[in-house]
């Protein structure tokens with residue numbers, strides 16, 4: 603039987619969340635009819651902003667790796683935040699924190715990147731234990747930010763499987779949903795969460811592509827239909843499949859729109875089961 607959460611429209615899940623970022627994501631998804639997140643993994647800030655302008659209308663979220671940019675600057679994040687308001691999307695810095703609570707709180711708030719000051723959403727590996735959530739929450743929660751835990755990965759041979767994945771869900775549940783709002787995962791890892799009891803988690807899946815099956819470094823792709831209907835994920839995350847498409851700026855815009863339509867059709871189909 604399908605997971606009960608997957609039978610609920612995004613709009614009906616807004617009220618099941620208290621975290622402002624979770625609510626905003628679901629509101630945007632409903633308003634713009636999109637469950638697409640674009641991962642902008644290019645090395646120049648100017649190029650990243652160009653991609654964001656092309657895809658912005660089609661997405662609920664833009665995902666970054668801020669340590670990839672050769673020319674990272676506060677002006678870049680200021681412009682990204684401005685675009686996130688103008689084009690109505692959430693910013694997700696895919697930082698994958700993985701250290702003790704005290705260290706991650708500093709990595710999140712400080713340094714060159716000051717991630718918490720501009721990124722609505724970030725993520726963490728549960729491997730250090732629940733202190734990582736506490737450390738990040740001291741910084742992010744007062745700002746209304748959200749956190750995802752990495753419960754599974756898309757890459758071949760990932761160790762985040764089985765008991766690790768189950769314990770990740772248990773850790774999130776124990777932490778509560780004030781700050782942790784969901785998971786990076788390949789499946790509906792929130793197994794016995796019941797929306798009828800008010801418990802709702804966002805599942806976001808990378809490793810999505812319509813053309814390629816994978817890359818030479820272990821990445822594995824599934825189609826939006828496989829991810830949204832079969833696996834029951836809420837958000838599809840696409841990188842090279844969109845920003846890497848040949849044919850220039852218009853082609854990138856068109857490809858984002860193609861993925862948006864595919865993802866949304868799959869969502870409508872899953873609701874109709």
Ligand code: BMP
Pocket residue numbers: 641643667696754755756757786808809810821839840841842843
């Ligand atoms: P692409 O679609 O180009 O393969 O990019 C996928 C993006 O999602 C990358 O930014 C990668 O870091 C991220 N990602 C992933 O591919 N698999 C995971 O399990 C978790 C990720 O964050």
